[in-house]
Amino acid sequence: MAEPTAHAGYGIDIGGTKTELVACDAALQVLWRQRIATPQGDYPGFLQAVVDLVAAADAALGQRAGAIGIALPGVRDRDGRQLSANVPALTGQQVAADLQARLSVPLRFGNDLQCFALSEAHGGAADGYPSMFGAILGTGAGGGFCAQGRLLAGFNGLAGEWGHWSVPAHLLQRHGLPLLDCGCGLRGCLERYVSGSGLAMIERHLGGSAANASAVIALADAGDVRAGHALDIHRDLLGHSLAALVLALDPHIIVLGGGLSRHAPLYEQLPAAVARHLFSGVQVPPIVPPHFGDAGGARGAALLALDSPPTQPSGA
Template identity: 55%
Template sequence: MHTPDYFYGIDLGGTKIELVACDASLQVRYRQRVPTPTQDYDALVRALVGLIQGADAALTARPPAPLGIGVPGIVDSMTGAHLCANIPCLTGRELLPVLRAQLKRPITLGNDCQCFALSEAHGGAADGAPSMFGLILGTGAGAGYVVDQRLVRGRHGAAGEWGHWPLDPSLLHRYELPLLPCPCGRHACLESYVSGTGLRRLHAHFNGEENISAEQLAIRYRAGEVQAARVFGVHLDLLGAALARIVLAYDPHLIVLGGGLSQLPHLYTELAAAVRPHLIPGLGVPPILPPAFGDAGGARGAALLARQTSHQLEP
């Protein structure tokens, strides 16, 4: 069997879709992004197919490159239907057979956060670590758990689906927070408070100002604005409590942050101290590191999934 020239990886997020083409050594040779059509399933499929066909045309590689796709949420193991809080048009629909029919190539689906974690465990910030927890803080919040450079996926592929753990009720009471609805159908899920979207919701709750980005809030915080400092203080405590539960559940050797909020410098200087009060005595906080591959890690991890699957199929 001829070894493909490239392996494609797609990170399908609630804000953008990113495609990377990696060579056999997982070096990124091509990258393209488009906005995610979150409300129109047919537009979503067209966007995915267009990205892949554009890469094919730019790279003129033969045979067609195997494709890995990191998708948020959970895929029903019986029906193949997606449950995707951040991309509502995908919920209840199948993606894999539609893309296989149109693209005529090997395609592997994985969870987007798990792909990010897998990437950082292979040549990234957690390379060589016995275990790591790759945690996404973007439009939503999720994670992947890797042991000895292999994903721990669980029975339904939901291992590390940390963003839909419930927020500690005592923290809701302490800060007089509302029971925010989550697109998954429940209320008070962690991602509704600690993600980039959650940070904006906290600001709207405390200060009554909506339609402000996390980046703008961060600028105000660094400038010493009192209102922004309060929001970031609450966010840091909520996130610290959430990470303490990760330590109790998984006891990882390293935690690597990804997503838009991973670009906030204070998380690497202040977050560990916010975790400690929520741990039982005797447990330490593992190192909390920025990603080696930035926000391209999820797509690179999806390409790694495609490469691993391709190798498994070789005679």
């Protein structure tokens, strides 16, 4: 059992494939961590899994959290209903209210992608930069934008939802890709193509059978021509999408997250891929891996719980 602390705050990051809890002290030192698979298609089971995670942390630390920050996937409407393309069981549910009813400590809610960006802006890869964008490439694609360490969430709390910008028709035509529906209700969203699952989709569209992005990368490393072609297409689409971010927000640094952030060649190849979609004279900002790996979302949620950042996401 860890030494009890009077200032423990929990952060829970709920992703499309995994849910992770970290318990941190006031200095953001991790006291406890546990990760489980995100329950799919079972909303009551999802709620119980979160309750069980909190109970396990309480037992390990010998006390209850002072507050819990929860990074939810997707967005909430004005009535509190969740929209989550990557955890469909949450869509239409009053997730924040239902969790608050089961956990008798203060809860603070944020977007999972924005919490990743907030974490990297505070002691992470973007610490000290005037502005940063955290771009997650995992089951889906999205991110968050911070300026002077402050998370800018916007009127609807949607700032950083770059994964739901549209892929231009000419790029789909160039690569012979179909116009795909997205779980958000729109069509042709970037995340269907530039996420890890998007990379696997491209390989399968070319006639392959890779189950996920890791399989595509492994095949390409082994010399598979089709997998290599899929990576080329993916890099062009990702280069376009990050160039659009540069034009819209001009961040001083871009931090990648999610499973694809572990693919080291991206950091050598992406600057040129981004530059191809920018006009002459525009500099590509540094594109770097995350300091906190794929645990950044949970740490950002713990920042919400501990009230460390200057501001909180809109709607938290």
